[in-house]
Amino acid sequence: AQTVTQSQPEMSVQEAETVTLSCTYDTSESDYYLFWYKQPPSRQMILVIRQEAYKQQNATENRFSVNFQKAAKSFSLKISDSQLGDAAMYFCAYRSEETSYDKVIFGPGTSLSVIP
C-alpha cells in the first residue's frame, strides 16, 4: 500500500522569504501523480501544484515549485516570496495511475505560518 509522510507538523516563514515543505512517499508503482494541496481556515482544499511521475522536469506554478526526486521518493514544495495569504495547512498527496478509480492518498499535513 502507498503511504505519504510529512515530517514537519509545523513550519513558519517571514513574509517575502522562501520556505520548503518536505514530503516523502512509499510506492512500488511507476506511474502516479503527486500533488500539493493547500487548506486555509476556510477548509476548502485547493490544488497548488501537481507532478506527473513520468516527467523529469520539476513542476512550477508562479511562486510555487517542487523538487521531485523519484528514486528517493521525495517531493518537496518551495514557496518563494511568501505572502500572508500562504498561511494554511499544506498536504502532500499521491494518486496511482494503476487503479481503476481515483483514490488520492494524503499525508498528515504541515501547518505553515507566515510572520509579517
Place this chain on the structure above:
Amino acid sequence: ETGVTQSPTHLIKTRGQQVTLRCSSQSGHNTVSWYQQALGQGPQFIFQYYREEENGRGNFPPRFSGLQFPNYSSELNVNALELDDSALYLCASSLYGQSYEQYFGPGTRLTVT
C-alpha cells in the same frame, strides 16, 4: 461554471443516529469522491461514484454508503453513528480518470455526541 457545493455546513448528531450529507459536483464533472478528514489529519478516501455506482472504496465499513444521481450530485450516508465519525467530510468532483483535476467542496463538519 459553478464549483463544488456541500450541505449542510455543520451538523450535530447523537451516537447511533443516521446522517445524510450532500454534494453537488462542479459543472461538467461526472465523478464524485468522498473523504473523511479527522481533526489534525489529512483526508482519507471513503469511496468514489461514477455512473451512479460505487467504483472504488477505501478502508471504511459498510455503514458508510452513498448514492450518485443522474445529475452527478451525490449523497454520503452514515448509519449507526459513532463518536469517531466526528470529522470534516469533503467531497471532490472530477471527470472520470482525471482526478489530477479534482476540485473539492468546502466540507461538512459533523459532530457526533
